[in-house]
Amino acid sequence: MNDALRAPHRPWWQPGPFQYSKVEMLVMRALFAALLFSSIKWETAPYKTQRNPTGLAHFFDFTWLSQHPPGFIWQAITVVGLVIYVLGFLPAIGLAPICAFAVMIGTLVTSKAMHHSWQAITLIALAQFIVYAWAARKGGFFRPSIEVHRLATWWSTVVFAAAYVVCGIVKLVNSDFLWIHKVPYLSVQLLKSNWSSYYDTLQPVASWLPKVTQAIVDYPNLARLFFGAGLLVELLGFVVLINRKWAFWGGLAIIGLHLSISKVMDLHFEVHMGLAFIFLVNISGIGRMRRGEP
């Protein structure tokens, strides 16, 4: 039966899983597995304390990881797990090692000082693990159905969208809904983030930095328009769930947002761009998107 006929009708504001093909989801799983593995900070030796505990670090001590960083054997087990996950067999088992390491290492690293590079990707891995584990209870343990794979992929986009929407809401609330008004103050944040990068590497700050930061102060409304567009992309992050076209264009908007942040603030969110590329732009589904398939 045609996917368009099989897809249940839902109002646009209550969307459900897209009718991804097996090939699309195979590509997504392969790219996601590579991104997830490469995003983990396997070099855990520098993290000897949990001085500022977060998450499970309130209950468990993960500093043993600094004495015994996961070596070749553990990483090999993780890779084997990811391979069977990519192939679509035993995905709950396959994801278990990488989820465990992502949570433990992420908790240890962020218990030294908070970072925001790993939360979204770890939550997506956990969401997929829960979907596959849940399906396993109903008999899809060894080889889940295509609907289960679609659900796991869908939850990945739900988590990703939620991360952006909550980020936008927090900006409004924490600034007493004055975020747009305060945009000229971002000029000092730009100085801070660029000089912070300088102290990391001693690579000179961009020559345009003084001019751009002063321009933000001198032309505040232009700056509000520019940075306000970024806030809008975050607040409207939920649109990527509506259909393939919204996901594609929303994904490109998010990548564009991060590229502009990389350029202007020297803050790099490669993992987030990678996630947007994998689950929203969905390179192997562009043909289906153009044909208007669900």
Added chain:
Amino acid sequence: MKEKLPAWLIKAWEKTPFREMTLLVILLYVIKEQFPFSNFPMYSNFDTEADVVFIADQKGSPLPMDDVFRSGSSTAKKAYKKELGKILNPQKRDTKLSTLAERQQAGAIVLGDWHENMKRDRLPAGTTGIRLYRRTFELKDDGKLADDTPELLAEKPL
């Protein structure tokens, strides 16, 4: 499971737009920063000042933090702010109202941590000590951007 829930709750759930995502947004907002959960509060509020912390040699010349300490300036700044917050927390004071002595107390803890992870072979020749500085950028009332002389927070001989 659905049968055990009150009817009004099921009805509300069915009418909620983007319901799974909305529920997750609420959870992330409430849980805040508990890895892997986060409400992603970066750059959610800012004012006319922003500061960076960096590590330099005994003369005040910056050292490449990624290379020497395997952890960069923004991580050091976050750790410093956390430590300063802990010092000020009993009185629930704003970090902006901290004294130099309190800032130096927090700075000494951070420099101690970073010193532990230092790769000595990556230090430039002739380095005999390390110093932690705080540099503040400010938007002045006249609309001009300025930055003060970096403040020395801690130092450690090698």
